[in-house]
Amino acid sequence: MINFQYARASDVSDAVRQIAADPAAKFIAGGTNLIDLMKEDVERPARLIDISRLPLRTVEETEGGGLRIGALVPNSDLAWNPKIEQRYPLLSSAILAGASAQLRNMASTGGNLLQRTRCYYFYDTATPCNKREPGSGCSAIAGVNRMHAILGTSDACIAVHPSDMCVALAALEAKVHVAGPSGERAIAFADFHRLPGDTPQRDSNLNPNEIITAIELPAKGFAANYSYLKIRDRLSYAFALVSVAAALDLEGGSIKEARLALGGVAHKPWRDPEAEAALCGQPANEAAFERAAGLLLREAKGFAHNSFKIDLARRVIVRALTQAANGTPQSQSNKKIR
Amino acid sequence: MAATRAAARPLRETIPAPAKISVALTVNGAKKQLNVAPWTSLLDALRDHLDLTGTKKGCDHGQCGACTVLVDGRRINSCLTLAVMKDGAEIVTVEGLAKDGALHPLQQAFIDHDAFQCGYCTPGQICSAVGMIAEGKAKTPDEIRELMSGNICRCAAYPNIVAAIQQAMGTP
Numbered sequence: 081m082i083n084f085q086y087a088r089a090s091d092v093s094d095a096v097r098q099i100a101a102d103p104a105a106k107f108i109a110g111g112t113n114l115i116d117l118m119k120e121d122v123e124r125p126a127r128l129i130d131i132s133r134l135p136l137r138t139v140e141e142t143e144g145g146g147l148r149i150g151a152l153v154p155n156s157d158l159a160w161n162p163k164i165e166q167r168y169p170l171l172s173s174a175i176l177a178g179a180s181a182q183l184r185n186m187a188s189t190g191g192n193l194l195q196r197t198r199c200y201y202f203y204d205t206a207t208p209c210n211k212r213e214p215g216s217g218c219s220a221i222a223g224v225n226r227m228h229a230i231l232g233t234s235d236a237c238i239a240v241h242p243s244d245m246c247v248a249l250a251a252l253e254a255k256v257h258v259a260g261p262s263g264e265r266a267i268a269f270a271d272f273h274r275l276p277g278d279t280p281q282r283d284s285n286l287n288p289n290e291i292i293t294a295i296e297l298p299a300k301g302f303a304a305n306y307s308y309l310k311i312r313d314r315l316s317y318a319f320a321l322v323s324v325a326a327a328l329d330l331e332g333g334s335i336k337e338a339r340l341a342l343g344g345v346a347h348k349p350w351r352d353p354e355a356e357a358a359l360c361g362q363p364a365n366e367a368a369f370e371r372a373a374g375l376l377l378r379e380a381k382g383f384a385h386n387s388f389k390i391d392l393a394r395r396v397i398v399r400a401l402t403q404a405a406n407g408t409p410q411s412q413s414n415k416k417i418r
Numbered sequence: 419m420a421a422t423r424a425a426a427r428p429l430r431e432t433i434p435a436p437a438k439i440s441v442a443l444t445v446n447g448a449k450k451q452l453n454v455a456p457w458t459s460l461l462d463a464l465r466d467h468l469d470l471t472g473t474k475k476g477c478d479h480g481q482c483g484a485c486t487v488l489v490d491g492r493r494i495n496s497c498l499t500l501a502v503m504k505d506g507a508e509i510v511t512v513e514g515l516a517k518d519g520a521l522h523p524l525q526q527a528f529i530d531h532d533a534f535q536c537g538y539c540t541p542g543q544i545c546s547a548v549g550m551i552a553e554g555k556a557k558t559p560d561e562i563r564e565l566m567s568g569n570i571c572r573c574a575a576y577p578n579i580v581a582a583i584q585q586a587m588g589t590p
Contacts, residue, residue, distance in 0.1 A: 086456035180568020185492045316567035413564040
């Protein structure tokens, strides 16, 4: 691994001071993605500021009836937190669909948001990549692109965001609390991650001197009718080809409110207000789900090896919404899809 | 302002070697004091500084699970954490599982069920299973398979690994 300096932050404001003082520094918390990328020479920080000992490990009730999750709560603790399991089972399910038990024990809530794409060209320093070396070109567009995006792509980048947890957080309309040199602010989840555009080197709207302190969940958890359905090349411990977080608020047999977020298809968790609006007031049946899927995918565009994702996404959307409507969410241990 | 820190340091630029850092670990019950460079992984500290070579380096990227150890009772990939970050932690490796000359029930179960062929993944499998049983979430074979999916066995001894874990859990 490369040579770097190591320092610990004593509190959040010290962390912000230290990161602002050194433009070549990075925070480290769980380290599961950063250390991997440093071994590959993709990330080259001159200094690591260890934030893993900061007191950001609690899950607390908010005045609005939601929960505030400290940025350093490990993914496994969050997935198995009884309040998350009972009130936000979609989030619990999505976390358990990702990575391995060991990685979930290490990875932090904030770090999960900031993990970087697993595009093979991003990792391969012998090839051009606009995300790694801005302006060098995208090797995936005309290369091997089976895992890549079908929505929101640009001429500069077709990488996908790898997180499962973030897909659920997008569907639940979480808020990201951050602190920086000019104070604290909250970012709506939909505004946190970015589309690649002509600056694919920027994954998120977090500023370089800011630190994530907490994720806030609103009161509404869709605990009765939800499903996280992830399709991948093997049954466990693989990134999504397509994943769908579906959440419904049902009244009688009709849909009062719908949330639909997709993973594995874009540079950020993908939501489409038109598709969700089209479900409202409709009976919760296959025809309505098919219409929503068609709307969500109306501008989907495949590349040489990933066009299969368009039809796959349509079917996963319909199936996940069906599971949600029936109150039979996808199990993350018995992998049979019903 | 720089839009990103990803390329904060130009490729191949070097910085002077930082001083080694003193780290205190409790490893298999014994207090250890090490001086390590910041980039020394916990895995390399265990193998190269403490001569505990039971913990294996497989992929060194958190994809195979061969390096699994218990840190403060939780299973993690020791290749993806820095020794300096674990200052003060309690580490248990496969060498620390047997007590008073008697194998840990999982070690005995792996022998009873022939739950390996080449044996390279075995220390990681066993440490991972110790962590999984402590988590208390796996009850059925499906759940064992899912929660052990971070440990790859290229000899594919999986059915026997699941059987061995079931024996140790007392749920045949």
